Amino acid sequence: MKNVRRLKLEICGLQNRYGKANVVFPSDFEWVKLVRFPLKPGQYNLANCTALIMIPPRYDLVSIRECYVDRDLQMRRSFGGLQELPHAHSGFGYDLDGYRWLCFEEPQGKNTGLIGFIDTLRAYFTDPHGYVKANEG
Amino acid sequence: MNNIQKLKVSFSESQLGQATNWADWELEDLSYCLGFGCGHNGGSTVVIRDVLKPNNSEMARSRYFVDPYPEFLCRLYDKMQATGADFLIQSHTHPFCDKPAFSGTDDVSALRLNHDLRQVNPRAKVVQVVYGRGNSHFKARILSGQNGQADFECLEDIEVIGPKGIQHYGDNQQPPDQKGIDKAGIPLGEERNARAFGDIGVEALHNLKVLILGTGGLGSAMAYLLSRLGFRMITVYDQDRIDETNINRFYFVSKPKTAIGKFKASFVAKSMRVFNRLGKYRPINASIFNEHEASKAVKNADLVITTLDSDGPRLVACSLAARYGKPLVNVSNAIYLGKDKNIKGAYVSCQWFIPREEKYPCLRCQGALNDKAIEKELMSERLKEMRRKVGYVVGTNESPNAQVIPINSAAAGIAAWEIALWATGTRAPTPWIHYDLMNNAFQVLQGVGDQNCTICGITPASCLATGDADLDAEDDTLDEGRTRAVGLTE
Numbered sequence: 001m002k003n004v005r006r007l008k009l010e011i012c013g014l015q016n017r018y019g020k021a022n023v024v025f026p027s028d029f030e031w032v033k034l035v036r037f038p039l040k041p042g043q044y045n046l047a048n049c050t051a052l053i054m055i056p057p058r059y060d061l062v063s064i065r066e067c068y069v070d071r072d073l074q075m076r077r078s079f080g081g082l083q084e085l086p087h088a089h090s091g092f093g094y095d096l097d098g099y100r101w102l103c104f105e106e107p108q109g110k111n112t113g114l115i116g117f118i119d120t121l122r123a124y125f126t127d128p129h130g131y132v133k134a135n136e137g
Numbered sequence: 138m139n140n141i142q143k144l145k146v147s148f149s150e151s152q153l154g155q156a157t158n159w160a161d162w163e164l165e166d167l168s169y170c171l172g173f174g175c176g177h178n179g180g181s182t183v184v185i186r187d188v189l190k191p192n193n194s195e196m197a198r199s200r201y202f203v204d205p206y207p208e209f210l211c212r213l214y215d216k217m218q219a220t221g222a223d224f225l226i227q228s229h230t231h232p233f234c235d236k237p238a239f240s241g242t243d244d245v246s247a248l249r250l251n252h253d254l255r256q257v258n259p260r261a262k263v264v265q266v267v268y269g270r271g272n273s274h275f276k277a278r279i280l281s282g283q284n285g286q287a288d289f290e291c292l293e294d295i296e297v298i299g300p301k302g303i304q305h306y307g308d309n310q311q312p313p314d315q316k317g318i319d320k321a322g323i324p325l326g327e328e329r330n331a332r333a334f335g336d337i338g339v340e341a342l343h344n345l346k347v348l349i350l351g352t353g354g355l356g357s358a359m360a361y362l363l364s365r366l367g368f369r370m371i372t373v374y375d376q377d378r379i380d381e382t383n384i385n386r387f388y389f390v391s392k393p394k395t396a397i398g399k400f401k402a403s404f405v406a407k408s409m410r411v412f413n414r415l416g417k418y419r420p421i422n423a424s425i426f427n428e429h430e431a432s433k434a435v436k437n438a439d440l441v442i443t444t445l446d447s448d449g450p451r452l453v454a455c456s457l458a459a460r461y462g463k464p465l466v467n468v469s470n471a472i473y474l475g476k477d478k479n480i481k482g483a484y485v486s487c488q489w490f491i492p493r494e495e496k497y498p499c500l501r502c503q504g505a506l507n508d509k510a511i512e513k514e515l516m517s518e519r520l521k522e523m524r525r526k527v528g529y530v531v532g533t534n535e536s537p538n539a540q541v542i543p544i545n546s547a548a549a550g551i552a553a554w555e556i557a558l559w560a561t562g563t564r565a566p567t568p569w570i571h572y573d574l575m576n577n578a579f580q581v582l583q584g585v586g587d588q589n590c591t592i593c594g595i596t597p598a599s600c601l602a603t604g605d606a607d608l609d610a611e612d613d614t615l616d617e618g619r620t621r622a623v624g625l626t627e
Contacts, residue, residue: 001428003456004607005221006591006598054520060591060598061452062515066523092523103527113598 002029002059010114029055032114039125045074045082051121052099053114063106064117068099075128086132144279144292145182146172146226146264147462149493150299155188157272162232165203167196169213171222175436175461175604182296182436183224183264184462185493186602187595189213202242203229214257219597221606225254228266237269237276251280264292275306298464299494300565302341303439324415327367338561342367345560348438350374350425350454352401354386354540355468356444358549361388364409366557369416371409374434375402376424386542425450432457440556441465446538448506449514452592455490455500459592459601464559465490466566467500468552472539480539483574485548487555488584489566492593492601495586497568499593503584505569544574 007029014023014034024033034051041047054066071090074082085102092101106112106120124131148156152170159166168190172183195209205213217225227250231237247265254261263280277292295306323331323339331339347368349356352375360373379401384393387401389408396404402420409418423430425445435441435457443454443465451467458465466489473482488505491497500506516524551570559566569582588594593601600607 001432001607003591003598003600005600005603009598054517056515056517058453058515061449061456062512065512065516066520089523089527092526093519101523103524 002055002057003061004029006060006113007032007055013115014118031055034118037121043076044125045076046070046072049073050099051118052094053117054093055114060113063112064114065105066093067102067104067117067121068094069102071095071098071100086128144264145294145296146185146277146292147182147296147298148185149462149491150297150301151494152185152188153297155190156226156228157268158190159230159268159272160193162230162270164198164200165230165232166198167191167203167205167227167229170226170228171217171220172224172226173221173602173604173606174223182604183226184602184604185226186220186222187216189216200233204246210253214253217254217261218257221258221597221603223258223260223606224262224264225250226264226266228268230268230270232270235269235271236274237267239265239267239276239278243267247280266292298439298462299491300496300559302559302562303345330367334557334561334563338563339367341561342557343369346370346372346437346439347556348372348374348434348441350431350434350441350443350450351445352405353377353383353444353446354388354542354545355470355548356442357386357388357401357405358542358545359442359444359468359552360405360409362549362553363556364413364416364418366553368560369413370418371406371416372419372421372434372438373402373405374421374423374425374431375400376422376427377401379404382537386540386545425453432460435463436461438463440560442552442556443467444469447514448510451500452506452511452515456592456600458490459492459499459599460603460607462492462602464492464497465500466552466556467505468548470540470544470548472541472544474539480575483544485544485551485570485572485574487548487552487567487570489555489559489568490593496583497566498584498586499590502586502590502593503569503582505584547572547574 011023011025011032018034022035024035025031032053032055034053036048037051038048039046049070052068053064056062056064069088073085075085077083087103088100089103090100093099104121104124106117156168156170168188170185171187171189172185175182175184189212191205191209196203196205227247243265247263251263254263264277265280266275266277268275277295279292297304297306323336327339334342345368347363347370349359349371352360352373356373356375360371363371379387379396379399381397384390384396387396389405390396400420400422402422406418406420409416421430421434425431431453441454441458441463443451445451445454455465466487468487470485471483472480475481488500488503489497490499551572555566555570558564567581569584571580571582573580586593589596591599593599595601
């Protein structure tokens, strides 16, 4: 069973940070959706994105590892044009709902919960290639 | 209202010590405990989570009167709100009498507390306890408001769980264990046990409800020893069936051909009944990941024994034990092979986790679990499959570990002895016994609990002693962000 107590506290924290309307979740806490998740201006083709974070059935005994972002989200190249996000895969999970899987997790051995995962997601979006390179292996 | 007539309050030894450690017996004194409710055998149990005691500057006190100041009450209500606790136990003393009774002032104080508390949590209930001089006697009652009215009911039982075993205190009574023991009730077959543990000890073994999670080679050995030690209420829990590779390590098997294919738990329970007809041995053929069955089984047990063979299920068992405040013994063994396939190490381990007792932290805080293995074992099947498709996970299953019956027997023997000593109140259990069978070395280890641990730490996010509170995920405070899962089903 999920640690609903911890989730509720973390969702309150996220609502304070991003606004109540931007943090969406079902009553069974199967997932948490961050709407209008801010992205670094000019670095992406969208000003903000939707991040769908799946809460593991045995949260927080295990860390969050499953995250989906807008299927259309792409990075801008330095010299024009767009490129795919590293570790983003189409054809999995909620593909038909307009998302794609971001195979992304916290650095090995860390389990910092939902807030920690969102912080890591922010770090990823600041410099996706740099983040992947730093945490490879 | 009927369901709260059977209310039982479950303390740990250190919590009860803290709650009843009165400054002196000259003036009245006061303490508060926060707890969570959980359904239990048709009644309800309150598991105590926190103890708060006002100091001298936070209350007005005299020989016949005690009242906390509003600053302390604000702190108390804040804590209740942060943890979501739904029971408040108010204890106070009557130093002027041995056999206490509730006074009119106590009625007013309880009603006021009940009224204030309902502003913080409308579901919250107040339990009031009064202790006589020297804690020799106490009286307890629960205040149950229905539709704005308030009335009083008697509390059935106070249970204290800790290193000295489990003790029960009825309303204004001495522990029932020390009253009449049915001497004729101890069968001749347990006469030698009675010489070791005494009649009271044997009676305690009869009445202790034990849950064995995992009934493989080690679990069946534990069941075998405990049923012969005189434990009469054992529930065995396993989802697997006996196969040919189990037979050489499985206790109770006399005719291998008939045993193969049967559910392990059912087979063990039936075999125990053959030996001890007075026992109530019950099988549950389910997985530890079956939340409903596993939490019900843990809730109804007094002691949980895990003989599981991987860390993920061990951690799940640990979190359930923490949730319902049940002591847990983890019994395990391992044989390590070198590259040349020779035995390099053989170990037996017996660890205790007693929730709410600092000296006995959870298995994760003791450093006994491998986080990487847990992540792998508890990952959802969908994610495992997705990761396998993109090449992050190679292979499917690990090959089974080496297992031999003498090591199972050694582990079960050590654990059964420790459990018997604890259950009979002979001595406090050793937190962690580690036996190196290759070097014949016994080690006694001691883990240190992490205050921020989400299993055994006292943080608002921790699942420690939260009972059934989290089963009902609905919460009015988060309604604005809630939505229906439309368009998000696969």
